[in-house]
Amino acid sequence: xxxxxxxxxxxxxxxxxxxxxxxxxxxxxxxxxxxxxxxxxxxxxxxxxxxxxxxxxxxxxxxxxxxxxxxxxxxxxxxxxxxxxxxxxxxxxxxxxxxxxxxxxxxxxxxxxxxxxxxxxxxxxxxxxxxxxxxxxxxxxxxxxxxxxxxxxxxxxxxxxxxxxxxxxxxxxxxxxxxxxxxxxxxxxxxxxxxxxxxxxxxxxxxxxxxxxxxxxxxxxxxxxxxxxxxxxxxxxxxxxxxxxxxxxxxxxxxxxxxxxxxxxxxxxxxxxxxxxxxxxxxxxxxxxxxxxxxxxxxxxxxxxxxxxxxxxxxxxxxxxxxxxxxxxxxxxxxxxxxxxxxxxxxxxxxxxxxxxxxxxxxxxxxxxxxxxxxxxxxxxxxxxxxxxxxxxxxxxxxxxxxxxxxxxxxxxxxxxxxxxxxxxxxxxxx
Amino acid sequence: xxxxxxxxxxxxxxxxxxxxxxxxxxxxxxxxxxxxxxxxxxxxxxxxxxxxxxxxxxxxxxxxxxxxxxxxxxxxxxxxxxxxxxxxxxxxxxxxxxxxxxxxxxxxxxxxxxxxxxxxxxxxxxxxxxxxxxxxxxxxxxxxxxxxxxxxxxxxxxxxxxxxxxxxxxxxxxxxxxx
Numbered sequence: 001x002x003x004x005x006x007x008x009x010x011x012x013x014x015x016x017x018x019x020x021x022x023x024x025x026x027x028x029x030x031x032x033x034x035x036x037x038x039x040x041x042x043x044x045x046x047x048x049x050x051x052x053x054x055x056x057x058x059x060x061x062x063x064x065x066x067x068x069x070x071x072x073x074x075x076x077x078x079x080x081x082x083x084x085x086x087x088x089x090x091x092x093x094x095x096x097x098x099x100x101x102x103x104x105x106x107x108x109x110x111x112x113x114x115x116x117x118x119x120x121x122x123x124x125x126x127x128x129x130x131x132x133x134x135x136x137x138x139x140x141x142x143x144x145x146x147x148x149x150x151x152x153x154x155x156x157x158x159x160x161x162x163x164x165x166x167x168x169x170x171x172x173x174x175x176x177x178x179x180x181x182x183x184x185x186x187x188x189x190x191x192x193x194x195x196x197x198x199x200x201x202x203x204x205x206x207x208x209x210x211x212x213x214x215x216x217x218x219x220x221x222x223x224x225x226x227x228x229x230x231x232x233x234x235x236x237x238x239x240x241x242x243x244x245x246x247x248x249x250x251x252x253x254x255x256x257x258x259x260x261x262x263x264x265x266x267x268x269x270x271x272x273x274x275x276x277x278x279x280x281x282x283x284x285x286x287x288x289x290x291x292x293x294x295x296x297x298x299x300x301x302x303x304x305x306x307x308x309x310x311x312x313x314x315x316x317x318x319x320x321x322x323x324x325x326x327x328x329x330x331x332x333x334x335x336x337x338x339x340x341x342x343x344x345x346x347x348x349x350x351x352x353x354x355x356x357x358x359x360x361x362x363x364x365x366x367x368x369x370x371x372x373x374x375x376x377x378x379x380x381x382x383x384x385x386x387x388x389x390x391x392x393x394x395x396x397x398x399x400x401x402x403x404x405x406x407x408x409x410x411x412x413x414x415x416x417x418x419x420x421x422x423x424x425x426x427x428x429x430x431x
Numbered sequence: 432x433x434x435x436x437x438x439x440x441x442x443x444x445x446x447x448x449x450x451x452x453x454x455x456x457x458x459x460x461x462x463x464x465x466x467x468x469x470x471x472x473x474x475x476x477x478x479x480x481x482x483x484x485x486x487x488x489x490x491x492x493x494x495x496x497x498x499x500x501x502x503x504x505x506x507x508x509x510x511x512x513x514x515x516x517x518x519x520x521x522x523x524x525x526x527x528x529x530x531x532x533x534x535x536x537x538x539x540x541x542x543x544x545x546x547x548x549x550x551x552x553x554x555x556x557x558x559x560x561x562x563x564x565x566x567x568x569x570x571x572x573x574x575x576x577x578x579x580x581x582x583x584x585x586x587x588x589x590x591x592x593x594x595x596x597x598x599x600x601x602x603x604x605x606x607x608x609x610x
Contacts, residue, residue, distance in 0.1 A: 082571035089556075090580055094587055125465050252491040252517060255545025268517055364465050365495075365513055365524065378511065380499055393495040393513070401548050430571055 047075065054083050058161045058416045061426030063400075065415075072411050077404045084430035092390035096356035097123055097197060100387065105191040107392060108428040110153050113139075113146040114370040115392070115428075116195040121276065122366035122377040123197040126359050127331060132323045135199035136278045140315045141212060142185065142194065143368075144308040148219070149178040150371040151301050155226060158298070158420035162239050167229055174222050181211050197357070198332040199325025212316055216309050223305055230298070240295040244406035244418035247292055254405065255398040258373025259304065260422065263289035263296035270369040282314045294421040301423075304371075331357050356385030372396050372423055394428035446488055446516070446523045454480055459528075469524040474536050477527055478563075481512075481542040490514040490523060493543035496550055498557045502583040507531030508559055512539070512546075529559060538564040556581035 050067045053059040062083035068076035088107065092100050104119045105112030117139055124131060156171030179189040184205055186194035194201050230236045246256070248264040261268055269286040271279040287303030289296025325332040329348035338345035361383040367376045373395030380389040399422055407415050447468035451458045457476030462469040472480060484490040495513040506528035514523045527536055538561035539546045550561040551570040558579035561567055569576065575595060578585055593601055 082569075082573070085571045087580060090585075090587055128465070253544050255493055255543065255549075257492075266517070273517075273520055274522075362464060363467075363469075365467060365522075374494060374515075376495060376513070378495065378497060378513070389499045391495070391497040391511075397548060397552075398545060401545055 052415075059419060060157065060424055063419070063424060063426055063429075065419075067412070067415070069412065072413075074407050074410055074412060074415055077407045077415070079400055079403060081400070081426070081429050084426045086431070088431045089390055089392070092387055094386065096385050097359060097387065098356060100390065101196055102191075102193045105193055106427060107394065107431060108370065108372065108375070108396070108425045109190060110425050111146050111150040111371045112190060112192055113143050113195065114368050114375050116193060117143060118366055118368045118370075118375050118377045119379075119390075120195045120197045121368065122364045122379040123359060125364040125366055126362055126379060126381055127197070127357075128360075129198060129326055129328060129331060131199045131326055133278070133320045134204075134322050134324050135195075137315050137319045138200055138204055138324070139195055140278060140282075141312050141319070142182070142192075144311045144315070145178050145181060145212070145215070147308045147371045148305050149175045151305050152178075154301060154371075154420075154423040155298075158417075158423075159230065159236075161416050161420045162236070164229065164233075164236070167226060170222070170226060170229075174219060177215050177218075181208070181215065184208065184211060196325065196332070198328065199323070203324045209316060209319070212312060216312050216316075219309055220306060223302065227302060231302075237295065239414075239417055240298060240421075241293060242291070243294045243410065243414045244421060245291060245293045246402055246406050250405060251292070251402060254402045256373070256402045258369070258371070258395050258399065259297055259300045260292075260399055260402065261373070262286065263300045264292035265290050270367055270374060274367070276366075276368065278315075279311075281318070282311045284310050294417050297421045301371075358383065358385055359387070367393075370395055372425065372428075373399060375428075392428065392431060394431065396422070396424040396426075397429045400424055400429060446484075446490075446521055449488065450480060450484070450523075453483065467522065467524060469526060471526045471528065474527050474529060477525075477539065478537045478542065480525070481539045484514060484523070485542050488516065489518045490516045490521075492517055493539065493546045493549075494522075496539075496546050496553060498553045498559060498581075500557060500581065500583045502531065505530060508534050508557060510536050510553065510559060534559040535562055536560070537562050538567075540564055555579070558582065 048069045050069055051064065052067055053064040054062040059065065064080040064083065066078040066080060067074055086106070088103055091103060095103065101116060101119065104115040107115045152171040152175040156168035159167035182192050183189045185208060186192040186201065246260070246264060248261070248266045251261050251264050257268070265288055267286045267288050270276070272286050284307045287300045287307065289300050329345065329352070333352050334345035334348055339349050359381040361381055363378070363380045365376055365378045367374055374393065375395055376393030378391040378393065379387055382388040403418060403422060406418050410418070445463060445468045447461045447463070447470045450470050451461050454476060457473050457480060458470055459473060460471040492515040493512065494515045497511050499509045499511060501507055501509065508529045508531070510527040510529060512525040514525065516522075529536055534557070536559060538550055540550065541563065547564070547566070548570060550564055551567060553559050554561060554567055555569045555572050556579055568574070572580065576593065577598070
């Protein structure tokens, strides 16, 4: 006897009439599919089906989890996503390639540079163009700063979820410096859209190098401070060590990439293993863990911030002058001065901003190592100015699949640590 | 369209060529374009090829599963699999053409459990059924949504937003919504 049937019997003094029996059937179906929370009798007393999120602050956005609990132990977890679905892939098909650039930062809003970078790489692959070295170096510098900014949000909120408030304040203080650099470069703190197919939107501004130098001089010391607060902190260790363990083989079979995969001990970093852009020119290490638990993911990401500083320092030293976008005016607009003097430049300018760039028919998959793992863009072109199909391979989407494996059998409190260590961004999960 | 033949150079050492050698009757075409290897496969051979790719060719990671709608052409859909071999540092793309009437593809979740969410997404967005999937239901759209948004015949924009309370009203105003 279900709850509804009991209530109706109590109200009417008789069994449920046949014409409302479908309500109970529908309710049972929803319980089976974990669509609504309810109570059920289990073997060890009542088992609770509990709804966590989508407004819960520790779910980092609008992640909704269905938990089946036996006491405080998590028996089953099922993520329910889609609350932030905005149909970006559909919108892409109706926008020109230049307009598509402004959609990309909205995916993973904490590492927007990587999304735009990846989309530009896919379009450049279809166009078969090489972008000038200054643009490549600028992309690497801004990308690595973005990685630090993204990891700072992760570290701050992770510590906050477990109860260490002050780390959050320190992390956001440093992140603000990076966002200031982004604002200086692109005019926007988060939705930069600064990379364009063929190079950059405009040249790096005056004072950019000083601002970045200031930051990388200051930052390693600040990382030491975070580590002093957390790395040997017994409470932090107690809450993170041995929690949410996953091994390399399971991680690979569940399509997990990024720091979570590296924390299991596999040094798989696309910047090293399948290099793109100018990464082969830099010296840096790929930090790996050994146990694959929440603590190892913490260690890996903190080390990655240090490695990013190393890459930024080298890239800043080598930052070449010269053009910041390709000289191909079918792809990138001609300089404004030329428009006043040259007929061809004026025509190209006009054609480019009215019709858009035409990308040869074909398909391309480009990838970057984003702070969360492999970010991929699959672009199919039919030769027109609008992409026929754009699909994003979002790292958080795949990484989320590993969560039930990590969380089942653990405590509810550990689940909070596990979600934080996955570092999901719902913008790219739901797209 | 994406299938217009371009330069299709054969690369002897590519995993795509090995697929063709091992499964000659299952492979419809092999391309190498823009440095990417693509194998066009028949749908019914997919589980066998997938298992062989994972176990013999070390494609441990199913990076991505998606689909492309070529409506009104036939076969209407291409289901696209991006695979990655971590130990050999190779990538491979599998494409499976499916017809528009009752599109069905065998699921690869038994080979790569990571394909689970991706196949649900393709089911949600394109209405392609994956046979043998353990939990095939909508993932991004609401459970009671009608239609598959990423199909090319699904309208975009200038449409009232569909909620549970106004479905009837939308359908009354828009006779083509069900097509």
